[in-house]
Amino acid sequence: MTTRTATSVATFRKEIFLLVARALGDADARTPTGRYVALATRLARSDEAWLTRMVGWMGRHPGLRGLRLATLAELAQARLEAGATGTRQLLDQCLHRADEPGELLAYWLHWYGRALPQPVKRGIADAAVRLYDERALATYDSPGAPLRFADVLALTHPVPQGAAQADVFRHAVARRRGDLNDLPASLPLLRARRALYWIPASRRPALLERPHAGRTLAGAAMTWATVQRWLLGTMTGPAWAAVAPSMPYQDRLAHLADFDRDGMPDETAHQLAEDLASPAWVLRSGVTPLEVLAALRSVPGSRWSLSLGLAMDLSLANVPALPGRTLVLIDRGDLMAGPAYGGLTRADGAAILGAALAVRASRAQVVVLGTPATTVPVRPGEPLTDVIDRFGDVGGTTSPAQAIRDHAAGHDRVVVLTHPDQAAEAAEAVTGPGQEHVITDVTSGWFTAIPHIEMARTGDWPF
Incomplete structure (x- = not known):
């Protein structure tokens, strides 16, 4: 590598990583711009090893997913142009969540057309086999996704691993057609969710009064947002009590005022308050003083105040020194x-x-x-x-x-x-x-x- 080329590569590295770093703080910078794609393309051709390492690091930061998938696509294209091997394995290894095969494929179709090169098709298919199960289908296969699970299956033709995954794939195609009724016994989670939706809306709040309501909802992969839709938009104290134990730390902070307004029982609130002030929970969640202050301001002088005060000091450990x-x-x-x-x-x-x-x-x-x-x-x-x-x-x-x-x-x-x-x-x-x-x-x-x-x-x- 000549001195001039090495200088250009170093400059491109700094520029693209600066764009990535700013996107950690600025949500408006998380959509790939023309300049970002141009830098990714240049580095994919001239400094593939460094760019591959950056893609791996980006996987630790969920907010960078859009930029990461765009970079991964440009890496794959550059490898294809160079005739390099290993593109299939690269794509499989760098897709981490079940919605990512569809997002990467949508990006590729937009920029490179519907003629999928075999390494791209096989890599995305491998990731689909690894990531697609019934919980993923319930969580990520939404009508608003860039591509549905069924679209990914139709374009990449993955071979299911076992009878249960074959049923997941078949049901993904049926869902895409709007057919939600034919659910085999091998998909108990989806059957449990369907059973919940068969309950008349007027009787759903009563179900949440039962002792094991939380376990029932968890068995159907019902998040708090799903439960809110299931209740036609009106949460109750028992509903929050059932879903709060499985909510991420930041979601709990954001909904403390809702817990109080909707009448969450004191027993549940006491346990949640202990979790909010737990050093292990605070460190594991990565919560920052900004999020804790927002929660404090939302519930002033409440049953949460002592725990939030402790969480504020603990969250300083998540601030860089x-x-x-x-x-x-x-x-x-x-x-x-x-x-x-x-x-x-x-x-x-x-x-x-x-x-x-x-x-x-x-x-x-x-x-x-x-x-x-x-x-x-x-x-x-x-x-x-x-x-x-x-x-x-x-x-x-x-x-x-x-x-x-x-x-x-x-x-x-x-x-x-x-x-x-x-x-x-x-x-x-x-x-x-x-x-x-x-x-x-x-x-x-x-x-x-x-x-x-x-x-x-x-x-x-x-x-």
């Missing part, structure tokens, strides 16, 4: 009073994101932008609520750009949390060396995005 010297500028001006993430205002989101980064950082200076800009002391490891209480009320018109010019010297990075109207001017004000992060729409994904954006700029890959 940024090295070096970090300047955090938190805009609390008039523009930040509007609504944003999860019922929080823009000012709320900026406050919790900025405070959490500062408390975890090696060395941090926090400047709150109101009237006037004020430096707020932060001690590593202190409770987040203590830090936020020092920020004062929302209001004022301090310029983030001016604050950058006043305070950025001597820092290794600048994190600016501000309104979209202020973003361009703030970005232009960062002229010194280092890392700058101008964030306007706060999400929990930014905790992961910030260190990875810095990796993109330095070429220090996480894979």
